[in-house]
Structure formats: C-alpha cells, structure tokens
Amino acid sequence: MGRVKDGEEYVELVLGLVERIPAGRVMTYGDVAEYLGAGGPRQVGRVMSLQGGGVPWWRVIRADGRMLPGHEARARAAYAREGTPLRGEDRVDLRRARWEGLLPGDER
Template sequence: MREPVDPADVDEAVFDVVERIPPGRVSTYGAVGRLVGVGPRRVARALSSGGGAVPWYRVLRADGTCAEPVRVRQLALLSAEGVPARDGRVDLSAVGWP
C-alpha cells in the first residue's frame, strides 16, 4: 500500500520543476506533471493556488496556448523573455523544455 502524499509536497515538487525552466523556454502542464509524477490538472492547481513566486508563465497547455484567465499577462511575460508566439500560440518544438 502506498503512503498518502501530502499535497504541499506535490506543490513544492511542481514549484521546484518550474523554477528549473530556463528563461526563454517553456514547458507544458503535462511535461511538468510527468517529472513530478502527477497529472497536468494537478500541476495547474498547484500553480494557480500558490505558484506566484515561480515563473508560472513558462508553463503552457499541450497545444502551446495559455490558460484564458491569464493569457494576456502570460503572453506579455513570455514575450519579454524573447519567447515567440503566433496568434497566441507558442511553438513548443522551438522553445519547449525539457
């Protein structure tokens, strides 16, 4: 039987991975989740509830788009780091991490 995982530990693991995404690069909720061992929705929940101290804006949907509530701010922050976006979509094959 597996030991229950403390949600705060999952959040910290997500934050640790997101902090490793280099400036000018992006990752996806799914890629971060695979590194941590959780699903993409759990990554999104961690970032939305307490990810303000990490570069949350470097994490995108699997199709390279931003979550609607933060889309304008996220695209502006990514643009400031030199991440190109076309029609609100980032080319993950060009700037994806890892």
C-alpha cells in the first residue's frame, strides 16, 4: 500500500480517476488505490462516500462485485443504461467489466 497523499490532493486524484472510467466498465476500490499508488480500498471508499456524488460512483465497486448497499436500484439502472455486464441481479461481472485504467493512446 502506498503512502496516502495530502487529503485534498488524494480526493482530487480519486475523483479524477473515477471520472475517466468508461461507461460500462468498473474498478474496485482496491483497483483505484493500486492505480494511484496511494491509500487502500478503505481510503478510496471514504472519498467516494463523502465526495463521490458528482462522479459516476456506480463504476467503483466492492471486490466481490456486489452493488453498493442501499443504492442497488440506482446502480442497476446506471448499469442497464451503460450496458455493464452483470452476474445475476446484484453483482457486476468483474471478469468482463473490470477496467485496467488505460484509455486508447494513454501511457501510464
């Protein structure tokens, strides 16, 4: 686990990455932390819970693929609209929907 950057800077990094996740794709909280090289799933979850309402929050999910408790109906509607692959009614199919963090032409 990498060192957590200054709080405001970390929030901006997390939210900026979430905004880049393409429609129909997802990252886990741990994926976001790993991509940023800082924090961990809990830190990402805290950012999302406190300040993630303005970004496509449904694209950041738990490691087991389950939808955010209490927000399943809104998430399910977003997944249907975006064509996100699901496993049953309450899980995203991570094998098919996981995004590695690169867009065409991006370098990391």
